[in-house]
Amino acid sequence: MKTLIINGTVVSATGRSQADVLIDGETIAAVLAPGSVLLGHDLAASVDRVIDARGKYVIPGGIDAHTHMELPFGGTAASDTFETGTRAAAWGGTTSIIDFAVQRTGERVQDGLAAWHEKAAGECAVDYGFHQIIGGVDDASLAAMDTLVDEGITSFKLFMAYPGVFYSDDAQILKAMQKSAETGLLTMMHAENGPAIDVLAEQLAKQAKTSPYFHGVARAWQLEEEATHRAIMLGNLTGAPLYVVHVSAKQAVEQLAWARDDGQNVFGETCPQYLYLSLEDQLGAVSEEWGEFEGAKWVCSTPLRSKHEGHQHHMWQALRTNDIQMVSTDHCPFCMKGQKELGANDFRAIPNGIGSVEHRMDLMYQGVVTGQISLERWVELTSTTPARMFGLHGRKGVIQPGADGDVVIYDPNGRTTISAATHHMNMDHSAWEGFQIDGHVDTVISRGKVLVDDGAYLGRKGDGRYLKRGLSQYLI
Ligand code: DUC
Ligand code: ZN
C-alpha cells in the first residue's frame, strides 16, 4: 500500500515546510517538494491512496512515554486495558506508548516483564514499549537488570514515594544507580519523599482532613524538591543518567536546571495536568453526584500544585528553555464508581491517577495557540524528544525516509470538546471535562495503516507491535 499526503505543512522539531509525504508499506519513502514528478510519472497517479492535507499540519505520530495500562494499584487496577488505552491513544494522535512493567519486592524482574508482555501482546492499537519498574531492589533484581538492554528495555523506574508498595530507600537507589551507570540504562525517578508524605497524611487524617484536596496538601512541594535534589546528588555520585518523571513543582524544575547547567545528564518530564490544573481547581470542585469528593478526579501523584505559587507559569517557561524536555501523560485512569470511591472517607485510599493518553497532543497544541510554545516545539516535546530519550530515534518521532510511517494530520481550524461522553478511554469521567480545544486530530496513520480518519476508527486490536528500544540517544 502506497499513501501520498499532499498539500500539507510538514512540521518537525526544527522547522516547517510545504511538502508531500510518501509512505510505502510501513515506512516513509520520501518527503518531496509539492507536486513532484518521479521518473517522469505523476506520483499521485501511481499510489493507492492520496490524502489531501491542505490547510493542515502533517506531524510525526505522538509518543507518550509514560502510561500505566492495567496497573494494579491502590487496591484496584488502572481501568484502561492495553486494548482500550492504546485505541484511545490512537484517537488522540499518539502512535506509540511506553508503559511500565512492574517488579515488586520478592518477585523476579523476568516474571514481571513476562506478565506485561502477556497483557499487551495482540491487544494494542499502536506500537508499545516498556520501561521496567524495579519495586524491590535486591541482589536478584540488580542482576536481572543486566539482561534488560537485550530485551529492548533501556530505562527503569524507581520510587522515592509509596513506602511498602514500590518504595526504594537511599541505599537501594544508590545500588540501582550504580547499575545504571554501568549498563547505560536510564534511571527514571518518581521523586517525592514518601515517608515524610505518609507522616503528614496521617496527621491530616487525624484532624479529620480527609477530603481529596488534602492529598495535595500532604504531598508538599518541599518534598518533591528535596527528593529531586537527593536523586540528582545520588546520580552525581554514581554517574547514573537521571530522568525525573511527572515534575510538578517549580522548585523541582530549579533543581533540574542547576544540575543540567552543572553538566549532569539529568532530564525532566512534565504532564498536561501540571500545566493546566491546580490544587484550587480541586478544592473548588463540588458536584451533585459526588459533593466535595468530586476532587478525587484530580488525585494524582505528584499532585496538582497551588496556582498562587507560580508553578504553571514556571513549567511553561521551562518547556521553552528546555529545563524540561518532554511531556508525557502518566496516564493512570480510575473510574469514580468502584475505584476512586474507595477513598470516599479518606484521601489516602483514593487510587492515584489521571487519564489523559487521548488528549496530550490536543492539550499541548493549546500551548501553540496561546503562544507559550512554537509549533516546532510542540512536535519536539510530544514526539521527537521522547523518541530520542528512549532509544527510538530514526524509527519514530520524525518524518524522514526510512522512519516508520507514523503520521498525524492535524487541523488547526478544527474544534474538539473533551468529555467523558465522547472520549475513548475506559473512564466514567474526564479530568478535562468541558475543555475546548482549538484544533483537531483528523487522520492518524501508524506504520502506513490508517487507524483514524474523519471520525471513524479503521484499526484493529493487535495492529500495534512491541518496540525493542535502544539506549537513550541523549547519552551517546
Ligand atoms: N502517580 C499516579 O498518579 N498514578 C500512578 C503512579 C504514580 O506515580
Ligand atoms: Zn510516579
Ligand code: ZN
Ligand atoms: Zn507513572
